[in-house]
Amino acid sequence: MASDYIPPVEDYRFLFGEAFGLDLVARGTAGAFSAEDATEIIAGAGEFAASVLAPLETIGDRAGARLEDGQVHLPTGFAEAYRAFVEAGWITAEAPESAGGDGLPGSIRAGLGEIWNGSNAAFALCWLLTAGQIHALDxxxxxxxxxTYLTKLVSGEWTGTMNLTEPDAGTDLGAIRTMATPRDDGSWSISGQKIFITWGDHDVAENIVHLVLARTPDAPAGAKGLSLFVAPKFLPDADGNPGERNAVTTVAIEHKLGIHGSPTCVLSYEDATGYLVGEVGGGLAGMFVMMNSARAGMGFQATGISNRAYQQxxxxxxxxxxxxxxxxxAGTPIAEHPDVRRLLLSMQSRLYAMRALGVYLGDLFDRAETDGTGVLAEFLVPILKGWATEDAVALTSDAIQVHGGMGFIEETGVAQHYRDARIMPIYEGTTAIQxxxxxxxxxxxxxxxxxxALFSEMAETVAALRALDDAVAVRTAERLERAVAAGRAATASVLGFGQSRDAYAVSVPYLMLLGTLAGGWMHALAVVAVLSRETAGESDAERLRSADFYGAHHLPRVHMLAETVAAGEVA
Amino acid sequence: MASDYIPPVEDYRFLFGEAFGLDLVARGTAGAFSAEDATEIIAGAGEFAASVLAPLETIGDRAGARLEDGQVHLPTGFAEAYRAFVEAGWITAEAPESAGGDGLPGSIRAGLGEIWNGSNAAFALCWLLTAGQIHALDxxxxxxxxxTYLTKLVSGEWTGTMNLTEPDAGTDLGAIRTMATPRDDGSWSISGQKIFITWGDHDVAENIVHLVLARTPDAPAGAKGLSLFVAPKFLPDADGNPGERNAVTTVAIEHKLGIHGSPTCVLSYEDATGYLVGEVGGGLAGMFVMMNSARAGMGFQATGISNRAYQQxxxxxxxxxxxxxxxxxAGTPIAEHPDVRRLLLSMQSRLYAMRALGVYLGDLFDRAETDGTGVLAEFLVPILKGWATEDAVALTSDAIQVHGGMGFIEETGVAQHYRDARIMPIYEGTTAIQxxxxxxxxxxxxxxxxxxALFSEMAETVAALRALDDAVAVRTAERLERAVAAGRAATASVLGFGQSRDAYAVSVPYLMLLGTLAGGWMHALAVVAVLSRETAGESDAERLRSADFYGAHHLPRVHMLAETVAAGEVA
Structure with a gap:
């Protein structure tokens, strides 16, 4: 059994209001929301997640989704939970105002993303894909x-999916063969097979909207020939309600290592009806909106699953x-064994790093339109997605280790997080793709x-640490300064390689270096925030210890990775 | 489905005859066996493993062991395979001559250990525990x-188990509560519950010999009060054949993350008959013989599972x-994508490092009695066990990553290795215990x-590399020299901490540093061997590349870990 879910409200309170030395939420929303509002929203979401979503996590894993007579069924409780989720307004919360949603800022949505994923990652994928599609259609x-479609998605009545992968077109989207042929009535006929479609069929909502990448007749070869289509499971009738069944069939669902509560479908399109989204040939650009949203979402999923494993x-x-x-x-629990304590601090300090970077990224996206931080946001998306998901796999492994032999027994529940986490460095673009x-x-x-620009910001934090009279600040400054130098050296190596195999053979080590470094920076900012305050907070000592631990155990990895990056491809 | 199993015969040929600059097997056995003999034995074992054991690996995972009416049943085919294994003489091959076995040298047994584990890790556990018990009883x-017992174990008619863990006595063996009370006839009455008993019951052999740690009346508290007992499933009759059922009951078997083909039992002893092995109070010393054998065996299991995952x-x-x-x-397979190639080389180079260290350790044990290498062997056992098993978990994760989305689908078979591998850093003593x-x-x-002494040997290899006129040798020498310096610095840190929490809080990073360094040394020795030969070999280029890759991607980890070790416990 998974343990009870405890929403990480205190961390979000700190991140929204203190960690970055200001009310991040108020700045990002021009005062429309404050850190206090944001913390309340997180607390409310946490309460919902703990009471409704978390209890279904083990059930989803054990019972799993099943396919019967062409219809996918989720385990008992999922449909009710989804209804409650919609009624509580958590889908609408994700949608921008332009689409009729609440227009919550990105920093808050980062926290919500963690909470849905941390309480029930399999369930959260339905939310994640629906939210991504809302942004893409918007x-x-x-x-x-x-x-016809966006309003139903925003209201939560219908859910969304993302149809890219085919048996011979995974990472290489240019190889997609699904065809879309125009019909006289303005609709398109879609035929082909799509695989790995998350929540591709289910029984928790009345209709499903597939966003499908397909090739049009006479389109150029490769990715440029792809267009984007909406194809619903049930075609809307004259009143916009689910009518006739579209020619999309669920051929099979996969038997997976983890996230058993999330149905992964093989969908067959045979002269199915679809509608063009955007321009012919603009499919990849359109899908990238959804994919970018989903990639950032993976960072929040990594944080959520890591949090759950750590708590357990x-x-x-x-x-x-x-x-x-x-x-x-005598009578001291094993948490104080030197190595168990190491494992717990190791998990906790990585968890904070990814959580903080998620909030930071969410905020950057909010500010993107006004102050040009969009470039940095785009820069950080692959880093958060790649680094946090890889680290989450290692972190869930540590959680098993803390349990000793009990960790290997499925009933303990911690192995589920390890199994669930393993997909994260793969889907929404593998770490190599990032x-x-x-x-x-x-x-x-x-x-x-x-x-x-990023390194310069980090260097400013080094200077801020130097101004503080504290042993942890001194150590953190010294470590971060050396780490930034390693980051600069590695960047120079990559630029020296240029567009060559040398660069791409060390791109993952380079990404992991920047992620690890960004995590160290997040901790350094927390050190500055904690030590710059007049009144001490309850969690201050823990935050300083966490930063110090990250600096001693995780940040030194940048030096290892810089050496690897410098070597280029080993011929 | 797992892929076909290809025995790594060429690597063993190189390790036995070339890697260490001499015929290692002939030296270790004073000429009784040569490297050529050894390679033939490995080839024979590999053929057996590929045809008999490997086909059962997926079956063992899917069907799993099951408990019915107090008797554990293995999936179809396991009993036949075990019989064939015994008939081919592979149990007797493991036993020392003093016990009526073949007395194969440790270097060859390292290779056999890899092969049984690589073809079917769940099956191999039965062999591993039987072999361990043979050494303990001998x-x-x-x-x-x-x-009564040893001859039946050596012949393979009966199998062995190791009964240590209890619900509140895992890592802390001193807390064991199972009681052994002497009877008038010289036997002992054993009562208590043991958990996590690997192959604790099964139907592949006619009898099972449990080696049980228990407390005697009036024994001192803690580990010193423990004695060792033999308790068979069936008590031998007058002719030494399995007779009356002993009072040992299989209460349950565990539902585990992996190694489903290996039954993990809860055994209940209720006035069961046992026989004292060695002296009263000498239980832990006696069990350590078996445990040491099992810990080295974990190194071979880590190599075996890693090899299988890599091959797939x-x-x-x-x-x-x-x-x-x-x-x-065009038409180049994905193996040549820069990052897929990185993952494959990363796996392959770690695999060679652990395989070579296993053979090196096996040889040290052989020479222990004549030239005092026993101390170094004892030093390397926890390093091989801890480092190789942790690395194997990371390596099987890489194997999933190479498959992309297919890696997450259970039918692909690679996820099994990832699930199976996760127990290795836990059982036979967690990495912290090592x-x-x-x-x-x-x-x-x-x-x-x-x-x-170990660092000095490595420094000699640096000198040997320096004498070679080759770019890889130059790079390897420079990297190894720096890494040895990091190893010395970390050792100085640990010695400076002394018996304190500072030392034990960084003991795992220190172990991983030494394991990573030893792996780099194994590669460095291979570079020397390859470049010192007059005639080039077919696999030379691959060996040099592997060493170069390890030096660029894995060896730099020692610097990261040295920084972590130097920090001690983060207060």
Missing amino acids: AAASDELRE AAAYAEGRLQGAVFDRP SNDLIGRKVIRDSGATAE | AAASDELRE AAAYAEGRLQGAVFDRP SNDLIGRKVIRDSGATAE
Whole structure:
């Protein structure tokens, strides 16, 4: 059994109001929301998640989704939970105002993303894809499509999916073969097979809207020939309600390592009806809106699953007595064994780093339109997605280790997080795809300007730490300064390689370096925030310890990775 | 489905005859076996494993062991395979001559251990525990016990288990509560509950011999009060054949993350009959013989599972065409994508490092009695066990990543290796237990003398590399020299901490540093061997590349870890 879910409200309170030295939410929303409002929203979401979503996590894993006579069924409780989720307004909360949603700022949506994923990652994927599609349709759909589909998605009545992958077109989207042929009535006929479609069919909502990448007749080869289509499970009738069944069939669902509560479908389109979104040939651009949203969402999922695994490990270690603990009185729980404590601090400090970077990124997106931070936001998306998901896999493994032999027993529940987490570095673009995007489009293309802007911000934090009279601040400044130098050296290596195999052979180490470094920066900012305050907070000591631990155990990885990056491809 | 199993015969040929600059097998056995003999034995074992054991691996995972009416049943095929395994003489091959076995040298047994585990890890656990018990009984059992039990184990008719853990006595063996009370007839009455008993019951052999740690009446508290007992499933009759059922009951079997083909039992002893092995109070010493054997065996299991995962990933990547490969002609498989190639080389280079260290350790044990290498062997056991098993978990994760989305689908088979591997850093003593043994008993106790002896040997390899006129040799020498310096610095840190929480809070990073460094040394020795030969070998280029890759991607980790070790406990 998974442990109870405890929403990380205090961390979000700190992140919204203190960690960055200002009310981040108020700045990002020009005062429309404050850090206090944001914390209340997070607390409310946390309460909902703990009471409604978390209890279904184990059930989803054990019972799993099943396909019967062409219809996917979720385990008992999922449909009710989804209805409650919609009625509580959590789908609408995700949607921008332009689409009729609440227009919550990105910093808050980062927190919500963590909470849905942390309480029930399989369930959260339905939310994630629906939210992604809302953003994609809001950006590109015609008024007619907005009225028919977007409103139903925003109200939560219908859910969304993302149809990219085919048996021979995964990472290489240019190989997509699904065809869309125009019909006389303005609709399109779609035929082909799509695989790995998350929540591609289910019984928790009355209709499903598929966003499908397909090739049009006479389109150029490769990715440029792709267009984007909306294809619903049930075609809307004259009143906009689900009518006739569209020619989309669920052929199979996958038997997976984890996220069993999320149905992964093989969908077959046979002369199915679809509607063009945006321009012919503009499919990839349109899908990228959804994909970018989903990639940032993966950072929040990584944080959520990591949080759940950490909480379970911490609860076990604090409740378990066994043997004498080195230099501690009898009756001390195993959480104080030097190595168990190391594992818990290791998890906790990585968790804070990814959570903080998620909020920081969410805020950047909000400010993107007004102050040009969009470039930095785009730079950080692949880093958060790649680094946080890879780290989350390692973190969930640590959570098993804390349990000893019990961790390997499925009933303990912690193994589920380990199984669930393993998909994250793969879907929504593998870590290699993220790293290629990073070095190809975001480092080499602007000759390292954005990377250097980021390093300069970090250097300012080093200066701020130097002004503080505190041992942790002194250590953190020294470590961060060296780490920034390693980041600059690695960036110079990548720029030296240019568009070559040398660059792409070390793109993942480079991405992991920047992610690890960004995590260290997040901790450094927390140190500055905590030590700059007049009145001490309850969690101050813990925050300083966490930063110090990250600096000693995780941040040094940047030096290892810089050496790897410098070597280029090993011929 | 798992891929076909290809025995790594060529690597063992190289390790036995070339890697260490001499015929290692002939030296270790004073000429009784040569490297050529050894390679033939490995080839024979590999053939058996590929045809008999490997086909059962997926079956074991899917069907799993099941408990019915107090009897554990293995999936169809396991009993036949075990019979064939015994008939082919592979149990007897493991036993020392003193126990009526073949007395194969440790270097060959390292290779066999890898092969059984690599073809079917769940099956191999039965072999591993039986072999461990053979060594334990050979060291401590009375003539009567030898005749009744040891001969049956060596012949393969009966199998062995290791009964340590109880619900409140896992890592802390001193908390064991199972009681053994002497009876008038010289036997003992054993009562208590043991958990996590691997192959604790099954239907593949006619009898099972449990080696049980229990407390005797009036024994001192803690580990000193423990004695060792043999307790069979069926009590031998007058002819030594399985007779009456002993009072040992299988209460449950565990539902685990992996190794489903290996039954993990809860055993209840209720006035069961047992026989004392060795002296009263000498239980832990006796069990340590078995445990040491099992811990080295974990190194071979880590190698075996890693090899299987690597082979499956390599086969997939070499057979899969998708999209254009950077700077390679059309039709190049994904194995040549820069990042897929990185993942494959990363796996392959770690695999060689652990395989080589296993053979090196096996050889040290052989020479222990004649030239005092036993101290170094004991030093390396926790390093191999801790480092190789942790690295194997990361390596099987890489194997999933190479497959992309297909890696997450259970039918692909690669996820099984990831699930199976996760138990290795836990059982036979967690990584923390290995690291505490390492720093407490093997570094601090002799003031770093053994560690320094190892570093000096590595420094000699640096000198040998320097004498070679080759770019890889130059790079390897420079990297290894810096890494040895990091190892010395970390050892000085640990010695400076002494027996304190500072030392035990960084014992795992210290162990991982030494393991990573030892792996780099193994590669460096291979570079020397390859470049010192007159005639080039077919696999030379690959070996040099592997060493170069390890030096660029894995060895730099020692610097990261040295920084972590130096920090001690983060207060």
